[in-house]
Amino acid sequence: RGRRMDAVIGRMRVRSTPVLHLAILFDNSDCMTAWARSEMLEQEIRPDSAPLIAAKIAAIALLEGIRDAETRLFITFGSDIEVQREIDHNRLLAADGSGCCRLDLALAELLRMRWDIRSGERHLFILTSMPPDTGTGVLLDDIGIQEASLVYMRRMVRQGVRILYLPIFTQMDLVDMRVGAYTSRSFAQRIHELGIAVSLIGRTDTFVPALRFGIKQMLQHRV
Numbered sequence: 001r002g003r004r005m006d007a008v009i010g011r012m013r014v015r016s017t018p019v020l021h022l023a024i025l026f027d028n029s030d031c032m033t034a035w036a037r038s039e040m041l042e043q044e045i046r047p048d049s050a051p052l053i054a055a056k057i058a059a060i061a062l063l064e065g066i067r068d069a070e071t072r073l074f075i076t077f078g079s080d081i082e083v084q085r086e087i088d089h090n091r092l093l094a095a096d097g098s099g100c101c102r103l104d105l106a107l108a109e110l111l112r113m114r115w116d117i118r119s120g121e122r123h124l125f126i127l128t129s130m131p132p133d134t135g136t137g138v139l140l141d142d143i144g145i146q147e148a149s150l151v152y153m154r155r156m157v158r159q160g161v162r163i164l165y166l167p168i169f170t171q172m173d174l175v176d177m178r179v180g181a182y183t184s185r186s187f188a189q190r191i192h193e194l195g196i197a198v199s200l201i202g203r204t205d206t207f208v209p210a211l212r213f214g215i216k217q218m219l220q221h222r223v
Helices: 003-012 036-039 049-063 089-094 103-112 139-158 184-193 206-222
Strands: 020-027 071-077 081-084 120-129 162-167
Touching: 003 103, 020 049, 020 103, 049 071, 049 089, 049 120, 049 206, 071 103, 081 103, 103 120, 103 139, 139 162, 162 184, 162 206
Parallel strands: 020 071, 020 120, 120 162
Antiparallel strands: 071 081
16 A cells, blocks of 8 residues: 555656745644534534545645655644644644634735745645635625635735645535635635636545646646
């Protein structure tokens, strides 16, 4: 199994010249967990069927597969964000999800760090599931951070950043549940309209082809 994985990762390795800056935004909010999804669907969801497991597998695959990056950032987001420059795999595996989905804060942190204008190639991977939300239940609050997230991504694209948005849809009954102005499906569609690569991860056993397809799509986008 390990050899097969090494072979897969080797084939999906991304190389660039002269330098590559890698950033991964990892959704560690409660909407990624089995317990939150069990409440939303009013039925038991097994932990191994929740998006969080698929996100961990995909994140490790990206970190192991893209080794030639000059700089690497790993940012987890829930109600707040945490920036890691030294990637701690044990910490990643222990992530258990809590709080709301503040993708906007993670994107804003990259802009604050001026990551989007670094010299060289900049590749940004976003692992998430549902649209950003504030956890307040206030419609305008949720719409505000959703639109802010789109504005930040649009700004990065204009600076030449290559982005791959990887929504994890393990429970299809939640894909069309509205949060703020969007469902998970329509938010992914809106991101695609910005000229950003989008590749759906449906199950943990589909993440490899999803990553391959997504990376190929991302690299083909004109910047």
